[in-house]
Amino acid sequence: MTTASEIAREGTLRAARRETARTALLNATAGILSEATQIEASLSEISRRSGVNSAMIKYYFGDKQGLLMALLEREAEREMSGLDALVAMDVSAERKMTIHVEGIVNAYYRSPYLNRLVHYMVEAGGPEASARVSDMFITPMMAAYRQIVAQGVREGTMVDVDPALLYYALVGAADHIFFAAYSVPTTLGVAKVDVGIKQAYATLLRDLFLRGLRPDKD
Amino acid sequence: MTTASEIAREGTLRAARRETARTALLNATAGILSEATQIEASLSEISRRSGVNSAMIKYYFGDKQGLLMALLEREAEREMSGLDALVAMDVSAERKMTIHVEGIVNAYYRSPYLNRLVHYMVEAGGPEASARVSDMFITPMMAAYRQIVAQGVREGTMVDVDPALLYYALVGAADHIFFAAYSVPTTLGVAKVDVGIKQAYATLLRDLFLRGLRPDKD
Numbered sequence: 001m002t003t004a005s006e007i008a009r010e011g012t013l014r015a016a017r018r019e020t021a022r023t024a025l026l027n028a029t030a031g032i033l034s035e036a037t038q039i040e041a042s043l044s045e046i047s048r049r050s051g052v053n054s055a056m057i058k059y060y061f062g063d064k065q066g067l068l069m070a071l072l073e074r075e076a077e078r079e080m081s082g083l084d085a086l087v088a089m090d091v092s093a094e095r096k097m098t099i100h101v102e103g104i105v106n107a108y109y110r111s112p113y114l115n116r117l118v119h120y121m122v123e124a125g126g127p128e129a130s131a132r133v134s135d136m137f138i139t140p141m142m143a144a145y146r147q148i149v150a151q152g153v154r155e156g157t158m159v160d161v162d163p164a165l166l167y168y169a170l171v172g173a174a175d176h177i178f179f180a181a182y183s184v185p186t187t188l189g190v191a192k193v194d195v196g197i198k199q200a201y202a203t204l205l206r207d208l209f210l211r212g213l214r215p216d217k218d
Numbered sequence: 219m220t221t222a223s224e225i226a227r228e229g230t231l232r233a234a235r236r237e238t239a240r241t242a243l244l245n246a247t248a249g250i251l252s253e254a255t256q257i258e259a260s261l262s263e264i265s266r267r268s269g270v271n272s273a274m275i276k277y278y279f280g281d282k283q284g285l286l287m288a289l290l291e292r293e294a295e296r297e298m299s300g301l302d303a304l305v306a307m308d309v310s311a312e313r314k315m316t317i318h319v320e321g322i323v324n325a326y327y328r329s330p331y332l333n334r335l336v337h338y339m340v341e342a343g344g345p346e347a348s349a350r351v352s353d354m355f356i357t358p359m360m361a362a363y364r365q366i367v368a369q370g371v372r373e374g375t376m377v378d379v380d381p382a383l384l385y386y387a388l389v390g391a392a393d394h395i396f397f398a399a400y401s402v403p404t405t406l407g408v409a410k411v412d413v414g415i416k417q418a419y420a421t422l423l424r425d426l427f428l429r430g431l432r433p434d435k436d
Contacts, residue, residue: 134404164405168395176390182340186352187382208430
C-alpha cells in the first residue's frame with residue numbers, strides 16, 4: 001500500500017535526481033567551455049563528463065542551445081544577486097566599485113567563457129535570445145552602475161559618467177585578459193593567467209576605475 | 219617595335235592593375251566585415267563588391283584565410299606605424315597616452331571587426347597564424363606601452379604599471395563598445411554608436427587611463 005507521504009517522498013526523490021542530472025550536465029558544459037577557446041561543446045563530451053545520458057539533454061533543455069542558455073542563466077543569477085546585494089550595502093560608492101571590480105574579474109577568471117557565451121547566444125540565438133541576454137545581464141548591470149555612480153556623485157568621489165559607457169569600459173577591460181588568453185605567453189611570459197596575475201589585474205582595474213572617475217580637486 | 223621604356227611602362231601598368239585589384243578585394247572584405255557581427259565573408263560577396271573575379275582571390279591571396287591575414291596586415295601596418303611615430307614624438311607621456319587612446323578608439327570605430335579578426339585568425343589559423351598576429355600587433359604595442367610608461371614614471375605622472383596588464387585593460391575597454399554592438403540599443407537607446415558617442419567614449423577612456431595611472435600625491 002502506498003501512503004500519501006510515500007508518494008510525496010517519491011516525488012521529492014525524483015525532483016532531487018532530476019536536479020542532480022541537470023546540475024551535472026550544466027557543470028560538465030561549464031568545464032568543457034572553460035578549457036576551450038570557442039563555444040564548442042559536443043553532446044557526447046557533455047554526456048561523458050557528466051555521466052548523464054545525452055538523451056537527457058533533450059529532456060531537460062530541449063537542445064544544445066537550451067543547455068547553453070540555462071548555463072548562462074545560472075551564471076547570471078549568481079552574479080546578479082551578488083550585485084543587488086552590493087548596491088544595497090551601507091558603504092561608500094567607492095567601496096562598492098572596489099568590490100564590484102574584484103567580483104567581475106573573479107567571475108571571468110572562474111568562467112572565462114562567460115562573455116564569449118553571451119556573444120554566442122546573441123549571434124546564434126536571434127532576437128529572442130538577445131532580449132533574454134539583455135534582461136539577464138545588461139539591464140541589471142546598467143541599473144546597478146546608475147545607482148553606484150549617483151551615490152558617488154553625491155559623495156563627491158565620482159564624476160557623473162554615463163553608466164552605459166562605464167559598463168563597456170569595465171566589462172571590456174575585465175574580460176579581455178581572459179578572452180585573449182592566446183596572447184598571455186607573449187605578453188606576460190607565462191602559460192596562463194594564474195591567481196597572482198588575476199589579483200594584480202583586479203588591483204590595476206580598481207585603481208583605474210576609482211582614481212579615473214574622481215572629480216578634479218581644483 | 220617595343221622599346222625598353224615601353225616594356226617598363228607595361229610592367230608598371232600591370233603592377234598598378236594588380237595593386238588595384240588587390241586593394242579592391244581588401245576594401246570589399248573590410249566593408250563586409252564592418253557590417254557583419256561575425257567574421258563571415260563569402261568569396262562571391264567579396265567578388266561582387268570588389269568587381270574582381272573571385273578566381274583572383276586565389277591568385278593574390280591563396281585562399282580566404284590568406285585574404286583575411288592580408289587585411290589584418292594592412293590594418294597592422296597603418297596602426298603600428300602611427301604608434302611608432304607617437305612614441306618618438308617630443309611630448310609628455312600623458313600627451314602620448316591621450317593621443318593613443320583616441321587613436322585606438324578611432325581604429326575600432328573605423329574597423330569594428332579588428333579585434334574579432336585578430337581572434338578569428340588565432341583560432342582558425344593555428345600556431346603559425348598566432349605567431350604572426352603576435353608579431354604584428356601585440357609585440358609592437360607592448361614595446362610602445364613599455365616606453366610610454368617608463369617616460370611617465372620619469373615625469374612623475376604615471377605609476378610603474380605592467381605594460382601587459384595595461385595593454386589588456388586599454389584594448390579590452392576600447393574594443394568592447396564595438397564588439398558588443400548588439401547591446402547598444404539597450405544600453406544607450408540608439409541603433410548604433412555614432413561619432414558623438416565614440417568621442418564621449420574616447421574622452422572617458424582618456425580620463426580613466428590618465429587619472430587612473432597617476433601616482434598618489436601624498
